[in-house]
Amino acid sequence: MMGNTERMGNTESIKLDEKITALRALLAKIECTYTANAPAAFASSFGAEDMVLLDAIARHANGISVFTLDTGRLPSETPDLIHRAQAKYGIVVTAFTPDQAAVEGYVERNGINGFYESVENRKSCCHIRKVEPLARALAGKGAWLTGLRREQAPSRADLGESEFDSTHQLTKFNPLFDWTNEDVWAYIRANDVPYNALHDRGYPSIGCEPCTRAVKPGEDARAGRWWWESKADQKECGLHVAKTAGPARSADFSAIVKYQKYPSTPTKMVNVEAKV
Numbered sequence: 001m002m003g004n005t006e007r008m009g010n011t012e013s014i015k016l017d018e019k020i021t022a023l024r025a026l027l028a029k030i031e032c033t034y035t036a037n038a039p040a041a042f043a044s045s046f047g048a049e050d051m052v053l054l055d056a057i058a059r060h061a062n063g064i065s066v067f068t069l070d071t072g073r074l075p076s077e078t079p080d081l082i083h084r085a086q087a088k089y090g091i092v093v094t095a096f097t098p099d100q101a102a103v104e105g106y107v108e109r110n111g112i113n114g115f116y117e118s119v120e121n122r123k124s125c126c127h128i129r130k131v132e133p134l135a136r137a138l139a140g141k142g143a144w145l146t147g148l149r150r151e152q153a154p155s156r157a158d159l160g161e162s163e164f165d166s167t168h169q170l171t172k173f174n175p176l177f178d179w180t181n182e183d184v185w186a187y188i189r190a191n192d193v194p195y196n197a198l199h200d201r202g203y204p205s206i207g208c209e210p211c212t213r214a215v216k217p218g219e220d221a222r223a224g225r226w227w228w229e230s231k232a233d234q235k236e237c238g239l240h241v242a243k244t245a246g247p248a249r250s251a252d253f254s255a256i257v258k259y260q261k262y263p264s265t266p267t268k269m270v271n272v273e274a275k276v
C-alpha cells in the first residue's frame, strides 16, 4: 500500500497510520467473532467514508458481508459507483429495496415528492425506503457496521467505536468514528479507492437524489441533505437512533461482545443482487 504521508503533514499521517492499524485490527476481530450463525454486515451507502471501510473490508476482512439500501431514488452516480466497486473488489453487494405496496400507498397519499411538504412526510418516506428495509437487512445478523463519523453532524458528536443498537438488538460498530474528513480523503487517494463522482461536484454527503444538493463553501457537510429543513439535529433518516454507548476502543472488545444477543435461528448468507 502506498504510504499515507504524501498529502498530509507528518503528525497527521502518523495518526492516520495508527487509525488504519486500529481499523484493520477491529475488522479482524469482528470477522472472527461474528461467524456463519450470526455474521456481521456492513451497511454501505457508498459515501466517501463507506468506501474507505469497503476497501478495508474487501482487502482484510472479506468475511464481513456488504449490503446497501436501494431506495429507488438514488442519483445515477451511486449505482455507477457500486458497479465500479464490485468490479474492483470482486465483492457481492446485497441490495435491499422498499416494500412496493408501501411505496405505492405513500405516493397515493402524499404525491411522488411529498417529502418536501413536512418533516413528518419526509420521515415517513425515509421509514418506507430506508428504515424498514434496514430491519430486513439486519434480520439474523450478529452485528452491523457503519461508516459514521463524529465530524459529520452535531447529532453524531458523541459517537463511539461501538454501541448497542436497541432497535435491532445488535452491536453496531462505527470503526471510523474518530476519522476526520482529511483522513478519509488521504486514505482514498493513497489507496486509489473509487468514489462517487458527485463528491467532485460539491456533494460531501450523498443520499437520495431529490433530497441532496451540493453545498456552498463554508457550509456544513450535511447542509445539502434535506436542505429545506432548518434544524440540523433533525437531519437523520431514522437509520441511526436508539443507542447505548459501548466501550470506546477495540481493546475492550470482549466487553462489546458481552452485550451481544445472538439469534437462535442460524442464518443463511444470501448472495443476490436485490431483495424486496
Ligand code: SF4
Residues within 6 Å of the ligand: 071, 073, 115, 122, 123, 125, 126, 127, 129, 130, 207, 208, 210, 211, 237
Ligand atoms: S432521503 Fe428523501 S427520497 Fe430518500 S427516503 Fe428519505 S425522504 Fe425519501
